[in-house]
Amino acid sequence: xxxxxxxxxxxxxxxxNKKSLKCEQHMGHRAxxxxxxxAKKPPELMFxxxxxxxxxxxxxxxxxxxxxxxxxxLNLHLHALQPEDSALYLCASSLNEGRQETQYFGPGTRLLxx
Amino acid sequence: xxxxxxxxxxxxxxxxxxxxxxxxxxxxxxxxxxFWYKQPSSGEMIFLIYQGSYDQQNATEGxxxxxxxxxxxxxxxxxxxxxxxxxxxxxxxxxEVSYNxxxxxxxxxxxxxxxx
Numbered sequence: 001x002x003x004x005x006x007x008x009x010x011x012x013x014x015x016x017n018k019k020s021l022k023c024e025q026h027m028g029h030r031a032x033x034x035x036x037x038x039a040k041k042p043p044e045l046m047f048x049x050x051x052x053x054x055x056x057x058x059x060x061x062x063x064x065x066x067x068x069x070x071x072x073x074l075n076l077h078l079h080a081l082q083p084e085d086s087a088l089y090l091c092a093s094s095l096n097e098g099r100q101e102t103q104y105f106g107p108g109t110r111l112l113x114x
Numbered sequence: 115x116x117x118x119x120x121x122x123x124x125x126x127x128x129x130x131x132x133x134x135x136x137x138x139x140x141x142x143x144x145x146x147x148x149f150w151y152k153q154p155s156s157g158e159m160i161f162l163i164y165q166g167s168y169d170q171q172n173a174t175e176g177x178x179x180x181x182x183x184x185x186x187x188x189x190x191x192x193x194x195x196x197x198x199x200x201x202x203x204x205x206x207x208x209x210e211v212s213y214n215x216x217x218x219x220x221x222x223x224x225x226x227x228x229x230x
Contacts, residue, residue: 033218042205042220043159088157101209102149103218105159 003027004106006091012112013081021076021109023091032074033103034066035090043090049074050096081113115140118206118221126227127196134181135191135224137206148189149207150180152200153223159205165189193226201228 004025013019023032031050035043047066048055054066063085067075074091088108094101119138127133139148150162165173165180173180181190193200206221 037157040223042223045218090157090159092159101147102161102164104161105151108157108159110157 004091004093004104006106006109008109009107010110012114013078014114015081015083017081018077018079020078021089021091021111023074023076023106024072025093025104026072027093027095027104029093029095030071031094031096031101032068033092033094034074034076035092037088037090037108047076078111083113086111086113117141117210117219118208120206120221120224122224123222124225124227126229129198129228129230130195132192132194133196133226135193135204135206135226137189137191137221139187139189139206139208141208141210143210147209148180148182149209150178150191151205151207153203153205155202163191196228198228198230201226
């Protein structure tokens, strides 16, 4: 079983809203990731949560904040987003954060910011 | 310099024929991993195949095989007997240890269209 689930599948929000994206895996993976993907572009890594340690891509603005309630959940809190933040947000997990660990992706959340 | 280069933005292949998607990479790390993912229009990234830098043999997974040429730093994906369902975007990716955290680099992708 290599399933990563994400909710919601689609989200439309205004620039003053606060919302959260959820990601869950029950594969016992120790590393989880959030990516942002604009249309016709490759995914860009935003955050890595591995062995209870969060690593952040420095280019990600503070209006995105990850939260890891437990080892199988990784949420992404959204606040005061901009229209340019509209994208597909992909969550992934891997057994470890090793060099050669395959990442398994969820179906993604399509976010539209108005 | 680009870490992963995919030079074919789009490709067409006839159903049941084989197709090769090109990927070259750039790293000075002796230990790294190379991956291919398929992304249909639905958006989900589907893992296809993995090749480790120390693996002696080319990886194969069903109709997918990875033509790994380490000296040339290329990791081309070969899809045999193409099917209509293979039409999708294909991303080549590499994992490499960096200063802050391990980084996962994606290429720009190749859009494959399989013609009936």
